[in-house]
Amino acid sequence: MSWLTLPVDLLSKYLGLFTDVWLTLVFGFLIVPAVFGVPFGIHKYYIKILLSIFEWTTLQMELKAKEKNNQLYKHYTSGIIVKVPDSTLKQEIQDLRCSAGCLSLDPRLELADVFVFCRKALENIIDDDVTKRFSAQKLENWNLLTRSNHNFRYINLKLLALWILGVLIRYGVLLPFRVTVAVTGIFLFVVLSTVVGLIPCTKTYLSDKVHLMGYRLCVRSLTGIITYHNRENKPKNDGICVANHTTPIDGIVLANDHCYSLVGQLHGGLLGLIQRAMVKSSPHMWFERAEVKDRRLVAKRLRDHVADENKHPVLIFPEGTCVNNTSVMMFRKGSFEIGCTVYPAAIKYDPRFGDAFWNSSKFGLVGYLLRMMSSWAIVCSVWYLPPMNRKEGEDAMQFANRVKAAIAAQGGLVDLIWDAGLKRTKVKDTFKEEQQQLYSKILLGDHEYQNHPES
Amino acid sequence: MGTSAAGNRLCVISEEGGEIRRLGKRFRKLDLDGSGSLSVDDFMSLPELQQNPLVRRIIDIFDTDGNGEIDFIEFIRGVSQFSIRGNQQQKLNFAFRVYDVDKDGFISNGELFQVLKAMVGSNLQDAALQQAVDKTILSADRDGDGRISFHEFCTVVDLVVSHQHGHTQLGPLVQKVLVLNKTHQT
Numbered sequence: 001m002s003w004l005t006l007p008v009d010l011l012s013k014y015l016g017l018f019t020d021v022w023l024t025l026v027f028g029f030l031i032v033p034a035v036f037g038v039p040f041g042i043h044k045y046y047i048k049i050l051l052s053i054f055e056w057t058t059l060q061m062e063l064k065a066k067e068k069n070n071q072l073y074k075h076y077t078s079g080i081i082v083k084v085p086d087s088t089l090k091q092e093i094q095d096l097r098c099s100a101g102c103l104s105l106d107p108r109l110e111l112a113d114v115f116v117f118c119r120k121a122l123e124n125i126i127d128d129d130v131t132k133r134f135s136a137q138k139l140e141n142w143n144l145l146t147r148s149n150h151n152f153r154y155i156n157l158k159l160l161a162l163w164i165l166g167v168l169i170r171y172g173v174l175l176p177f178r179v180t181v182a183v184t185g186i187f188l189f190v191v192l193s194t195v196v197g198l199i200p201c202t203k204t205y206l207s208d209k210v211h212l213m214g215y216r217l218c219v220r221s222l223t224g225i226i227t228y229h230n231r232e233n234k235p236k237n238d239g240i241c242v243a244n245h246t247t248p249i250d251g252i253v254l255a256n257d258h259c260y261s262l263v264g265q266l267h268g269g270l271l272g273l274i275q276r277a278m279v280k281s282s283p284h285m286w287f288e289r290a291e292v293k294d295r296r297l298v299a300k301r302l303r304d305h306v307a308d309e310n311k312h313p314v315l316i317f318p319e320g321t322c323v324n325n326t327s328v329m330m331f332r333k334g335s336f337e338i339g340c341t342v343y344p345a346a347i348k349y350d351p352r353f354g355d356a357f358w359n360s361s362k363f364g365l366v367g368y369l370l371r372m373m374s375s376w377a378i379v380c381s382v383w384y385l386p387p388m389n390r391k392e393g394e395d396a397m398q399f400a401n402r403v404k405a406a407i408a409a410q411g412g413l414v415d416l417i418w419d420a421g422l423k424r425t426k427v428k429d430t431f432k433e434e435q436q437q438l439y440s441k442i443l444l445g446d447h448e449y450q451n452h453p454e455s
Numbered sequence: 456m457g458t459s460a461a462g463n464r465l466c467v468i469s470e471e472g473g474e475i476r477r478l479g480k481r482f483r484k485l486d487l488d489g490s491g492s493l494s495v496d497d498f499m500s501l502p503e504l505q506q507n508p509l510v511r512r513i514i515d516i517f518d519t520d521g522n523g524e525i526d527f528i529e530f531i532r533g534v535s536q537f538s539i540r541g542n543q544q545q546k547l548n549f550a551f552r553v554y555d556v557d558k559d560g561f562i563s564n565g566e567l568f569q570v571l572k573a574m575v576g577s578n579l580q581d582a583a584l585q586q587a588v589d590k591t592i593l594s595a596d597r598d599g600d601g602r603i604s605f606h607e608f609c610t611v612v613d614l615v616v617s618h619q620h621g622h623t624q625l626g627p628l629v630q631k632v633l634v635l636n637k638t639h640q641t
Contacts, residue, residue, distance in 0.1 A: 112612045117509040124503040431506035436576030
């Protein structure tokens with residue numbers, strides 16, 4: 001029977017060798033550099049190679065489409081129609097009436113006014129500005145991931161082979177590497193953070209180092225390629241940092257570069273374990289579920305934290321929920337009422353290498369992380385914006401909108417007034433009532449409108 | 456097809472075959488329960504439509520067979536009402552039907568009041584609104600029957616609409632689909 005045991009012996013010997021090599025690679029090239037903050041350096045070439053492969057892919061698909069005498073169906077990110085640029089209801093009705101030759105907006109009823117409402121409604125039926133923010137951004141060109149392909153008909157044999165190769169690399173090589181790094185990272189972080197928490201003196205210095213190491217490992221585990229711009233505007237200890245929210249990874253992306261105090265709800269399970277370990281070495285603010293509803297309590301804790309100069313800036317995402325990184329939605333005014341300096345930051349992900357948006361209605365956190373770890377990379381840019389303070393005579397909502405506009409402008413995102421919570425809820429009736437009010441003013445003229453009280 | 460000047464119009468910027476496909480995708484995205492037709496709730500899932508006071512009237516116009524839901528053909532037909540290939544008549548027809556709630560071909564005093572009430576909400580007292588409605592009907596009604604026919608409507612509104620405020624531009628393929636469906640039904 002020795003001929004049976006021989007291959008088994010060989011197999012186990014080579015498997016052992018293989019595991020040794022693998023662990024050496026992972027530790028030597030990924031974990032140890034991350035622990036000490038040494039950059040690895042091959043990312044640029046990785047990106048370049050991927051981009052040229054994607055271009056070749058698109059070319060192949062176009063050629064195939066031409067063979068069939070069709071156009072390759074491209075998803076124009078600007079939508080189906082060209083919309084009338086946003087103007088007020090008054091302006092639009094004025095334009096409509098003035099095209100008939102009247103010079104001013106007389107307060108009277110015009111049967112043609114319905115055209116304005118009809119056109120707006122039709123525009124929104126064909127392409128509205130809000131619901132498309134709650135699902136992943138569509139790509140113009142395919143990036144060899146099935147999750148973002150809409151042109152299955154135009155794949156030929158070469159592309160199929162390339163795609164299979166891609167799947168093998170992503171799931172066979174990249175995913176195991178990344179999972180190993182993530183697990184090691186979290187383990188190290190929890191242990192070290194607890195240990196540092198027990199040491200009384202030099203607590204801040206060591207805890208900062210431990211936190212930064214933890215985040216670096218997390219970023220490496222996702223193959224995160226982050227470019228930070230305008231580092232001179234980095235948040236200081238006397239304020240809060242606000243940013244647009246796309247994914248739970250946003251916090252990791254920002255904390256990779258600077259230490260923050262996080263705010264959020266205390267969870268159970270693995271996440272709760274990590275949260276509790278973090279709190280031991282650095283003052284994060286985790287709230288129990290019941291406390292979250294008490295806004296005054298939250299505001300007070302924030303205010304106390306900000307007032308203490310030794311504590312890190314607080315990281316807040318005022319949108320309240322994840323949106324797909326094509327726009328910035330309404331900021332909740334709670335964090336802007338505290339009255340401290342606000343350090344805005346804009347985060348823009350490059351969707352070609354992996355879509356970072358967490359669609360919480362489609363997958364849970366674990367499914368999301370697996371998708372992240374099986375994409376090519378997470379590429380993003382972070383811009384630190386100059387600090388902003390509330391101006392005289394500006395209320396919290398106006399201040400919030402000003403900050404939002406600055407972030408949208410920097411990140412190249414669309415600035416929307418709509419609440420990201422509309423993912424799950426309906427629009428308040430006040431919006432419709434506002435439109436009705438505007439139209440009534442036009443009918444009556446502003447002067448007479450004041451004489452007619454609302455019934 | 457390509458792009459056309461934006462200005463005050465709705466224009467579709469894709470190639471011919473792509474239009475139906477895009478509208479199809481849009482239709483499927485709006486159809487939340489996957490039933491193959493759009494209900495009022497499906498439309499009302501769009502936040503920007505929720506704030507539009509005339510949205511129910513417009514859905515009612517789309518719904519040509521009156522079953523309370525919009526299937527794909529009604530959807531395309533409804534959207535192409537504002538087509539540049541259509542004439543002035545089509546647009547005027549659409550606006551007329553916004554007011555003509557019972558679809559009897561005439562805008563009665565009550566119908567005009569009803570639609571305007573939706574547009575102004577509770578910001579105008581009923582008496583003042585009724586006054587405005589009476590005045591409008593009086594000036595538009597030529598044959599003295601107390602209601603506005605399509606012909607009378609066109610006379611009043613034509614001047615304003617002649618500058619082509621608001622239309623989509625859908626290609627010949629869409630028109631083909633609509634024609635095919637008509638012949639299929641007859």
